[in-house]
Amino acid sequence: MEKIRSGIIGTGFIGPAHIEALRRLGCVDVLAIADYCAEVAQKKAEELYVPRYYGDYKELLADKDIEVVHICTPNHLHFPIAKEALLAGKHVICEKPLALNSAEAEELTELAQKSNLVHAVHYNLRFYPLMHQVKQMIENGELGEILAVNGSYQQDWLFYDTDYNWRLDPKFSGDSRAVADIGSHWLDLVEFVTGIQVEQVCADFAIFHPIRKKPLKAVETYGSKVLASSDYEDVPIDTEDYASVLLHFNNGAHGSVTINQVAAGRKNRLFFEIYGAKKAVAWDSERPNELWQGRRDGNNEILLKDPSLLHQYARDVVSFPGGHNEGYPDTSKQMFKKVYECIQAKIQGHAIKPEFATFESGQRELMLCEKIVKSAREQRWL
Numbered sequence: 342m343e344k345i346r347s348g349i350i351g352t353g354f355i356g357p358a359h360i361e362a363l364r365r366l367g368c369v370d371v372l373a374i375a376d377y378c379a380e381v382a383q384k385k386a387e388e389l390y391v392p393r394y395y396g397d398y399k400e401l402l403a404d405k406d407i408e409v410v411h412i413c414t415p416n417h418l419h420f421p422i423a424k425e426a427l428l429a430g431k432h433v434i435c436e437k438p439l440a441l442n443s444a445e446a447e448e449l450t451e452l453a454q455k456s457n458l459v460h461a462v463h464y465n466l467r468f469y470p471l472m473h474q475v476k477q478m479i480e481n482g483e484l485g486e487i488l489a490v491n492g493s494y495q496q497d498w499l500f501y502d503t504d505y506n507w508r509l510d511p512k513f514s515g516d517s518r519a520v521a522d523i524g525s526h527w528l529d530l531v532e533f534v535t536g537i538q539v540e541q542v543c544a545d546f547a548i549f550h551p552i553r554k555k556p557l558k559a560v561e562t563y564g565s566k567v568l569a570s571s572d573y574e575d576v577p578i579d580t581e582d583y584a585s586v587l588l589h590f591n592n593g594a595h596g597s598v599t600i601n602q603v604a605a606g607r608k609n610r611l612f613f614e615i616y617g618a619k620k621a622v623a624w625d626s627e628r629p630n631e632l633w634q635g636r637r638d639g640n641n642e643i644l645l646k647d648p649s650l651l652h653q654y655a656r657d658v659v660s661f662p663g664g665h666n667e668g669y670p671d672t673s674k675q676m677f678k679k680v681y682e683c684i685q686a687k688i689q690g691h692a693i694k695p696e697f698a699t700f701e702s703g704q705r706e707l708m709l710c711e712k713i714v715k716s717a718r719e720q721r722w723l
């Protein structure tokens with residue numbers, strides 16, 4: 342079977358992770374990359390062994406050989422690139438958040454729905470095998486009615502006031518930072534596994550560093566370079582470092598989530614607990630191969646990821662036997678496998694139901710983010 346030819350736009354952190362996942366699939370030819378200038382694109386193409394490179398994403402979109410585009414740029418570019426890619430007839434896999442706001446996301450969703458193209462948003466965390474297991478357990482009624490869901494998503498990479506990134510500037514990241522950047526993963530994952538939807542939110546925000554020190558020159562490695570105070574400029578910060586959100590779900594369940602990017606020692610920890618009328622489950626993304634199951638009458642258990650112990654639905658996203666841990670890079674591989682099966686089907690003239698986040702899910706996450714930001718500003722339930 343012929344390989345599908347793809348192009349990746351943006352080659353910072355997540356772009357190369359997409360490339361690695363696609364190469365592990367085998368059915369995709371990563372034909373080209375694009376970055377903001379030819380020099381950077383050439384250097385990255387050499388490092389990543391990609392045959393074609395472009396210093397402008399429009400050139401990649403004009404490449405007739407490219408069938409699928411992965412958008413891995415800062416958030417403000419997702420809307421224009423996704424729109425132009427769909428209009429150029431390319432299937433699109435866009436990083437989260439889908440756009441800067443829900444109006445942009447709505448336009449993209451309408452355009453994607455009118456096209457006969459596959460569209461996806463990279464909510465990859467759904468593809469940890471144990472997340473598919475929880476979804477199937479809840480669908481089977483093993484937890485009973487869902488009563489409460491709580492958890493957090495916490496990181497420490499913005500701990501110091503000298504930590505700086507484009508995500509701190511709303512021009513590039515949107516009006517919400519922590520919620521849109523990582524809270525949206527939590528919300529998407531919890532809605533995916535439980536099958537219930539957030540209906541009302543009441544949010545409390547904090548900015549722990551209202552002034553941050555933005556480096557005046559490029560800093561390659563924070564650890565190996567000490568900057569003098571004259572190398573920084575003070576910039577005011579107006580997006581949240583921290584959010585706590587009370588949640589009401591559409592089945593009557595209650596919940597809460599705390600999102601924090603200034604949480605010492607939490608490298609990248611998404612955690613949730615789901616309490617049902619029969620039993621509970623809890624999961625920590627820093628120990629992704631273990632699922633806690635809690636019971637009132639009887640022993641609590643830890644289920645270890647092992648295909649022979651999982652429901653068929655979860656087994657479908659497992660590549661390795663028990664004891665051979667699967668982690669973050671595997672989630673993108675498993676997600677792209679599903680996305681490219683859909684693309685292959687389209688190419689062959691038929692359609693299969695997407696089993697991943699589409700632009701509709703991306704639009705929903707932005708709508709929830711906007712409500713959470715508004716709720717924090719107005720200090721009330723929405």
Ligand SMILES: NC(=O)c1ccc[n+]([C@@H]2O[C@H](COP(=O)([O-])OP(=O)(O)OC[C@H]3O[C@@H](n4cnc5c(N)ncnc54)[C@H](O)[C@@H]3O)[C@@H](O)[C@H]2O)c1
Pocket residue numbers: 350351352353354355356375376377397398413414415416418436437438463464465522
């Ligand atoms: N799904 C996930 O788990 C996950 C993880 C990390 C990042 N992301 C998302 O991926 C996106 C990128 O994040 P990142 O951490 O890789 O950022 P990054 O800053 O490391 O990389 C961004 C890349 O985009 C390039 N770029 C900037 N302007 C460009 C332009 N005009 N044309 C082409 N390329 C351009 C940059 O040069 C850089 O290579 C963000 O939207 C982020 O939310 C998702």
